[in-house]
Amino acid sequence: MRVAIMQPYFLPYIGYFQLIQQADVFVIYDDVQFTKKGWIHRNRFLRNGEPVLFTLPLKKGSDYSDVRDRELSDDYNGIKMVAQISNAYRRAPQFETMMPVIEDIFVTAETNLFEFIHQSLVRLTALLEIDTPIIVSSSLGDTKSLKGQDRVLAICQALGATHYINPIGGVELYQADAFRDKGIDLQFIRRTDISYGQFGNPFVPDLSILDVMMFNSLSEVRELILSHLTMVSPKND
Numbered sequence: 169m170r171v172a173i174m175q176p177y178f179l180p181y182i183g184y185f186q187l188i189q190q191a192d193v194f195v196i197y198d199d200v201q202f203t204k205k206g207w208i209h210r211n212r213f214l215r216n217g218e219p220v221l222f223t224l225p226l227k228k229g230s231d232y233s234d235v236r237d238r239e240l241s242d243d244y245n246g247i248k249m250v251a252q253i254s255n256a257y258r259r260a261p262q263f264e265t266m267m268p269v270i271e272d273i274f275v276t277a278e279t280n281l282f283e284f285i286h287q288s289l290v291r292l293t294a295l296l297e298i299d300t301p302i303i304v305s306s307s308l309g310d311t312k313s314l315k316g317q318d319r320v321l322a323i324c325q326a327l328g329a330t331h332y333i334n335p336i337g338g339v340e341l342y343q344a345d346a347f348r349d350k351g352i353d354l355q356f357i358r359r360t361d362i363s364y365g366q367f368g369n370p371f372v373p374d375l376s377i378l379d380v381m382m383f384n385s386l387s388e389v390r391e392l393i394l395s396h397l398t399m400v401s402p403k404n405d
């Protein structure tokens with residue numbers, strides 16, 4: 169069984185969905201420390217040919233709190249955020265198809281940050297016909313005391329994993345022999361170049377999945393997810 173584990177990211181780039189698709193089980197951390205510097209509560213979309221950051225505003229909280237303990241700000245306005253995206257993409261070929269989905273994601277009564285992100289991932293994977301189960305990390309027991317590779321190994325063992333899959337950017341974080349000692353093969357996904365038309369402007373890569381879905385039909389997005397990657401095994405230690 170192939171297992172992948174990631175932090176929760178809001179409307180992440182297409183590589184995140186490639187990872188989910190390649191796994192038999194995808195684990196999303198809810199009991200991991202929130203960081204403002206990452207992509208947990210923000211991402212980028214395209215406006216006038218340039219990448220623009222959009223961010224979910226949050227209530228003030230401890231710098232040491234978990235993602236599951238953070239809440240959206242009382243000032244959060246989903247309708248306003250939808251309007252910004254609508255204005256940016258109203259000429260995109262899949263605008264009419266995608267805007268109802270965007271509205272469902274942004275305009276919701278959910279105020280917990282993790283649940284907000286979790287629901288959006290479940291919504292989009294279903295739309296893209298990715299049937300990989302998404303499991304919340306805290307449901308697998310308390311592994312918070314473990315760090316990095318040790319925590320990953322504990323989760324993999326709890327699930328009976330035979331393979332652990334990670335994006336290629338994590339190749340320096342894990343030791344293949346430590347996984348082999350537990351009977352688990354370590355593999356990495358290397359995404360190959362992806363490009364598509366963006367209003368005839370120079371292509372801007374690594375935007376939110378919403379950009380991919382605005383310019384490509386669902387079948388085309390599924391093909392991009394499936395075909396633009398290679399699986400890499402680490403060299404023997």
